[in-house]
Structure formats: C-alpha cells, structure tokens
Amino acid sequence: MNTSGAAGSLPRVFPTQKFLTACAWGVHLYTALGAALGLLAIFFASRGDFRASFLAMGAATIIDCSDGPLARWLMVKIRVPTFDGALLDNIVDYLTYTVAPVFLMLEAGIIPDSRWGLALACFVMLASVYGFCHTEAKTPDHYFLGFPNYWNLVAFYLYCLGSSTVFNVVVLLILGVMVFMPLKYIYPNRTVPLRPITLTLGVLWGFLTVASLLMLPTVNPIMLWAGLSYIAYYFIASFILHARFVLQSNRAAST
Secondary structure (H helix, E strand, O other), rough: OOOOOOOHHHHOOOHHHHHHHHHHHHHHHHHHHHHHHHHHHHHHHHOOOOHHHHHHHHHHHHHHHHHHHHHHHHOOOHOOOOOOOHHHHHHHHHHHHHHHHHHHHHOOOOOOOHHHHHHHHHHEEEEEHHHHHHOOOOOOEEEEEOOOOOHHHHHHHHHHOOOHHHHHHHHHHHHHHHOOOOOOEEEEOOOOHHHHHHHHHHHHHHHHHHHHHHHHHOOOOOHHHHHHHHHHHHHHHHHHHHHHHHHHHHHHHHO
C-alpha cells in the first residue's frame, strides 16, 4: 500500500488528548446553542406563536439539564482552562430562564400591559439578576439558595392555567421575593437527599411536559395538574429538606 505524500504523513491514531479537548469545546458549543434558542423563543413570542416559543425554551432547558453532566464527565475545566463555562451557562440561563419567559408573559397578557405590569416585569428581571450573580446561589452541598429563577416554568403554567391577572401578579411577586430569601431548593440532578425519587419523578414530569408543549394551544387538564403535582412535590420536598438542615444546624450549634 502506498503511504507516500501528505496522506502518508498523517498519524495512524488521532491523538486522544486533542480529541477530548475537541469534545470539551463541543460541550461549550452545545451550551451556547441555548442562547440561539432563547433568541428564537423571543422571536416567536413577538409573533404571537407562544407554542413555538415554549418549545424553544423547552429545548434550551433540555440542554441546560444535560450539559453539566457532560462537562463534568469530560472535565472541560481542565481541558479548556481559558474558557469560562460557568459564565457562559449563566448568560444563557438568564436569557432562556428569565428574559425570554418574561417577554412572553408580557406578550401573552400574563403580565398586565400597563405601567404597573412593566414595573412587575422589571422587578422579576432585577430579582433574577441578583439570583444569578449571588455567589452562594449554589451551595457546597448542591442546593439552590433562593428561588432558582425557573421563570420559564412559571410562564408555562400561568399560560396553561389561564388564571386571572390578580393571581398572576401575586404569584410573580411572591416568587420574585423568594429569590432573595435564603431558603434551600433542590438542585434536581445534584442534591443527594431524595435524589432517586426526585429524578424518577422529574423524568416522568419531563415527558409529560414535552407532550403538553406539543399539544399547545390545547391544554389537557389531567396532564396539567399531573405536571403541577411535581412542582408541588419540588417545593414541599425543598422546604422539608431546608427545615431539616436548619434543625441540624441548630443542634450542632447548641452542643
């Protein structure tokens, strides 16, 4: 076999480290795709196509749920030390979890089209900025500290519920205030206590939510309330675990 020329000078085995570094960059690109999906979510919402907007946000959420495990598996911090993946993740998350859903809520009339409605939207944006920039937003034992800015889910369920303006405003105000409150919330794929049940229910909820998104603008009430039951579980479990943490801390301090 003739191996002369440029082809013959190529190494027979592609260097493993270069391949893994390329994979690490691929994870960063995968994360960055969420920014494009955030733009699409805003674009579709501006056209009144809320189904497409929610689908774009849903795709961005799938990326956000899967890029972290990929990054840890490939050790991207070690393989690409000059690129801040955590900063990229926060930028993309702020766009897809806050900017896009708040814009959709304004366009869909979930947030009232008035000066007070715009003030409420700005409050949510500012609360979210605090949440993303707070240095202790993710605790060493893998919890979120303060409501973790799941405004895309808030927008989705308020849209599906078709509730009154007063109800929407109250929910948004309460959750906005909860961003500042030092309560610990489950980090679904990292919090150790209750992780098997949280992940199992979370996977079921994910399939249910995707099916609900595809059915929009039709809303199946059984699927809607089944999805909301997982949200209720998330809050109740988070509050119970936080209360347990406070009790353990108080006992340790008193001994």
